[in-house]
Amino acid sequence: MVQMSSENAKQTLHAAGRKREILAAASRVFRRKGLHATGMRDIATELGMHVGNLYYYFRNKEELLAFCQEDALAGLRALVEAARTLDVGADQRLRYLIIGHIELLNEIMPGSLAHLEVEALSETWQPKIIKLRDDYEYAVRRIIVEGVETGVFRKVDPGTATLAILGALNWTVKWFRKDGEKTAAEIGSEFADLLVGGLTLSSESECQVH
Amino acid sequence: MVQMSSENAKQTLHAAGRKREILAAASRVFRRKGLHATGMRDIATELGMHVGNLYYYFRNKEELLAFCQEDALAGLRALVEAARTLDVGADQRLRYLIIGHIELLNEIMPGSLAHLEVEALSETWQPKIIKLRDDYEYAVRRIIVEGVETGVFRKVDPGTATLAILGALNWTVKWFRKDGEKTAAEIGSEFADLLVGGLTLSSESECQVH
DNA sequence: ATAGAATTTGAACAATGGTTCAAATGTCGT
DNA sequence: ACGACATTTGAACCATTGTTCAAATTCTAT
Numbered sequence: 486m487v488q489m490s491s492e493n494a495k496q497t498l499h500a501a502g503r504k505r506e507i508l509a510a511a512s513r514v515f516r517r518k519g520l521h522a523t524g525m526r527d528i529a530t531e532l533g534m535h536v537g538n539l540y541y542y543f544r545n546k547e548e549l550l551a552f553c554q555e556d557a558l559a560g561l562r563a564l565v566e567a568a569r570t571l572d573v574g575a576d577q578r579l580r581y582l583i584i585g586h587i588e589l590l591n592e593i594m595p596g597s598l599a600h601l602e603v604e605a606l607s608e609t610w611q612p613k614i615i616k617l618r619d620d621y622e623y624a625v626r627r628i629i630v631e632g633v634e635t636g637v638f639r640k641v642d643p644g645t646a647t648l649a650i651l652g653a654l655n656w657t658v659k660w661f662r663k664d665g666e667k668t669a670a671e672i673g674s675e676f677a678d679l680l681v682g683g684l685t686l687s688s689e690s691e692c693q694v695h
Numbered sequence: 696m697v698q699m700s701s702e703n704a705k706q707t708l709h710a711a712g713r714k715r716e717i718l719a720a721a722s723r724v725f726r727r728k729g730l731h732a733t734g735m736r737d738i739a740t741e742l743g744m745h746v747g748n749l750y751y752y753f754r755n756k757e758e759l760l761a762f763c764q765e766d767a768l769a770g771l772r773a774l775v776e777a778a779r780t781l782d783v784g785a786d787q788r789l790r791y792l793i794i795g796h797i798e799l800l801n802e803i804m805p806g807s808l809a810h811l812e813v814e815a816l817s818e819t820w821q822p823k824i825i826k827l828r829d830d831y832e833y834a835v836r837r838i839i840v841e842g843v844e845t846g847v848f849r850k851v852d853p854g855t856a857t858l859a860i861l862g863a864l865n866w867t868v869k870w871f872r873k874d875g876e877k878t879a880a881e882i883g884s885e886f887a888d889l890l891v892g893g894l895t896l897s898s899e900s901e902c903q904v905h
Numbered sequence: 906a907t908a909g910a911a912t913t914t915g916a917a918c919a920a921t922g923g924t925t926c927a928a929a930t931g932t933c934g935t
Numbered sequence: 936a937c938g939a940c941a942t943t944t945g946a947a948c949c950a951t952t953g954t955t956c957a958a959a960t961t962c963t964a965t
Binding site for chain 3: 524525526536537540545546
Binding site: 518519520521522601604605639641642645646648649650651652653654655656657659660667672675676678679680681682683684 | 728729730731732811814815849851852855856858859860861862863864865866867869870877882885886888889890891892893894
């Protein structure tokens with residue numbers, strides 16, 4: 486209670502590392518078996534530990550889930566931040582984001598698919614996670630708005646476009662396979678061709694409609 | 696056991712109607728509370744009946760789920776069939792499909808979001824549902840292939856393009872609201888602008904819209 | 906009206922899965 | 936080596952949930 490300088494810092498560090506291990510393992514099982522099909526016992530087995538021990542690190546299953554989602558969203562947030570600081574046009578910025586998003590979800594942080602299951606959280610965590618998700622969505626939308634304002638993109642509704650793009654990206658976790666014939670970067674590149682291409686007014690006028 | 700001409704036909708009809716009611720109610724609750732959060736009791740309550748009664752119509756929860764997914768996929772199948780018989784180019788055909796897909800999932804058969812949860816099914820049903828889903832995917836892909844061959848679309852990988860498009864479409868069930876500011880058709884139209892536009896090698900005219 | 910079938914009820918069973926906790930074990934500084 | 940604290944164990948508890956079934960009720964045809 487008094488000695489909290491170097492000793493407890495070390496412990497906390499160790500515990501924090503262990504927490505990450507657990508989160509990683511949990512994510513792995515989530516991806517393999519599906520979110521609700523995975524029990525606490527499955528996660529424990531994946532780590533070679535006993536069920537009760539998980540509760541030393543997390544209050545309950547929901548907190549475990551929430552941390553998974555928080556992690557994934559933090560990664561996406563960092564990505565979109567990196568995209569915004571690039572010294573390129575909105576189209577290149579969006580392309581960078583698309584590829585990065587797919588890589589992050591499928592290769593770098595596999596299992597972070599948990600972030601699609603916001604409904605699985607109760608009132609305690611949902612607001613916080615939804616806030617993070619909305620922040621990310623908003624950051625993506627700003628890129629599109631920028632593109633429209635600078636005349637790189639057509640005059641689309643940024644909100645709808647954002648949701649269309651993010652839908653395509655998030656859906657990859659449903660079918661992407663590590664041993665598939667294409668890497669995440671390759672898929673990302675093709676997605677970017679399609680989605681950025683759909684936004685770009687390639688030569689001259691197009692799709693004014695309405 | 697012998698009298699099965701008109702009497703039993705009537706009964707079967709009634710039972711079949713009841714089955715549909717149950718499926719509709721189940722879909723409704725699935726959409727409201729999430730798939731795994733809904734119990735048999737919730738579905739029964741939604742109908743004002745008792746739990747055990749559900750088992751008079753369905754063997755178990757899984758069969759209920761499987762029928763939901765089968766229904767949704769049958770609707771999509773009919774849609775893509777209609778799209779293929781249209782006497783228009785691949786771009787208009789795809790546009791028609793995109794709008795119809797979003798309308799079907801969000802307005803005509805709300806709750807059919809269950810069709811995104813194939814993992815929730817066991818070995819008994821998964822193969823059958825996956826077959827139907829793959830059939831639909833393949834039909835969509837054929838439209839894209841047609842577009843590429845007729846020179847309406849760029850030379851894209853049809854498989855990847857199909858998954859990108861369907862991902863965007865399916866994801867709508869996560870955010871579409873009936874009381875939102877846009878109808879499903881409007882959203883579909885904007886999606887079509889974006890997605891068909893991304894495929895089209897735009898030289899000049901495009902987007903006839905309906 | 907009555908038999909026979911279809912449908913609904915009500916309550917219970919069994920298994921799963923999240924959770925708790927006291928005791929055992931390990932770790933680290935002194 | 937000792938004591939304090941962190942970590943792990945093992946087993947149990949308890950609520951939820953899918954499921955079953957015999958009895959009660961409703962419906963339909965004769």
